[in-house]
Amino acid sequence: MVSPQVLRVASALLALVTSSIALGVAPGQIKNFVxxxxxxxxxxYYPSADGGYQWPTWAAEYGPFNLYGLARSxxxxxxLLTYRPFPPxxxxxxxxYLNETYNGTLALNPQETIYTIWIGTNDLGVSALLTGSDTPGVSIVPVRQCAVDVLKRLYESGARNFIMQSIIPLDLTILYSSNSYPSRYWTAQRNTTExxxxxxxxxxxxxxxxxxxLEALAPTLPGAHIASFDSYGFFTDVYNHPGNYLNGTAPLxxxxxxxxxxxxxNESTSDPGDCTVAEGSAQDSFMWYDELHFSQQTARVLAREIATVMSGQFSPWATWLS
Structure with missing residues (x-):
């Protein structure tokens, strides 16, 4: 006869195993990503901001997955928080997305579809939080709450699988580095170190x-699977260990x-500037395409990691919260 204590322990272990299995999407489950x-x-559009195909195009190929891109440059x-004349x-x-869903143009099985949310670069940058050109009273708090609210609105519309990508270490981009120079993104006077x-x-x-x-939200959304993708850590690792990611013919x-x-x-950005462009296979030696955007090679290795997550496999850069 099994003692009640043994049964309680076995039940607790089973609950832990079941909970662990329930985290994240299953291998082969995802067919579409938005x-x-x-x-x-x-x-x-092509070429995209990285000079070629943006990472979702590569991820769709690696999956393979069906890609539905709503992101806009x-x-x-x-x-309403940080205004820019582009599609927020x-x-x-x-x-x-909702219009296409409601009118039947886009019909996606929620169990087979995952939604990626990656926003913040423009909210934090020039003409926004960094330079103070934002709505009075707006801070980093409501700006990041907005990103979480995006996930909540999608959940309310029926979405169930999500990847929230963190903001990259923008201080490692040329635009926001301490050694920055006047570029196509900002030519006015500034203290680059500041x-x-x-x-x-x-x-x-x-x-x-x-x-x-996200950690507070995840337990309140029944049936949701939410992954936090550490873009910050990933880009930091590319910066610190480029040999693991870059493979061009020029010095990394x-x-x-x-x-x-x-x-x-203070030169007008309508002027051409003094430009230098790397050509051919030398491009794959660079982490950055221009002063703000990452390169095609960086996009490809990022796509590989996110495709791994969407495939239900382990990535060191992703943590499933539910």
């Missing part, structure tokens, strides 16, 4: 706020870029 975000994810989470997630991308330090703090705080919000380069355009102080 993207929301900015130029880091926008696959709607220049976007913020909400123009809340006021354009989600309505576009910018770099401020951006580093914005990113770290924003990512922590998002993670805490994480501080310069493929398409570099230097401007004079």
């Amino acid at each position: 993207t929301f975000g900015d130029s880091y994810t926008d696959s709607s 220049g976007a913020t989470c909400s123009n 997630i809340m006021e354009w991308q989600i309505p576009a 910018w770099s330090v401020f951006m580093r703090e914005l990113v770290r705080a924003g990512n922590q706020i998002t993670l805490l919000e 380069n994480v501080t310069g870029c493929i398409n570099s355009c230097v401007y004079a102080l």
Whole structure:
């Protein structure tokens, strides 16, 4: 006869195993993925902001998955928080997705579909939080709450599988580094060291706020599977260990870029600038395509990791919260 104590232990172990199995999507479950975000994810045009195919195009091939790209270059989470004249997630991308869903143009099985959300670069950057050109009273807190609200709105519409990608270490981009120069993105006077330090703090705080919000939210959404993808850690590792990721024919380069355009102080960005462009296979030696965007090679290795997550396999950069 089995004692009650043994039964309780066995029951507890079974509950732990069952809970562990329930985390994340199952191998082979996902057939489709829908993207929301900015130029880091926008696959709607070619060449994209990285000079070639953006990472979702590669991830769709690696899966294989069916890609439905709603991300648009220049976007913020909400123009009510940080305004830019581009299609934001809340006021354009989600309505576009819901319109196609409700009118039957887009019919996706929620169990076979995963949604990626990667936003924040433009919210935190120039003409937004970094330079103070935002709606009065707006801070990093509501900006990152907005990203979590995107997930909640999609869940309410029937979506069940999600990947929330954290903000990359923007202080490692050329635009926001302490050694930055006037570029196509900003030619006005600035203290580059101050910018770099401020951006580093914005990113770290924003990512922590998002993670805490997600950890609190996950248990309240029955049937949802939410992964937190550590883009910050991934890009930091590419920067620190480029030999594990870059494979071009030129010396590996994480501080310069493929398409570099230097401007004079206060020069109009309608001018061509003094540009240097790496060609051919040398491009795969670079982490960055230009002063703000990552390269094709970085996009490919990022796509490989996210495709791994969507396939229900282990990635060191993803943590399933539910």
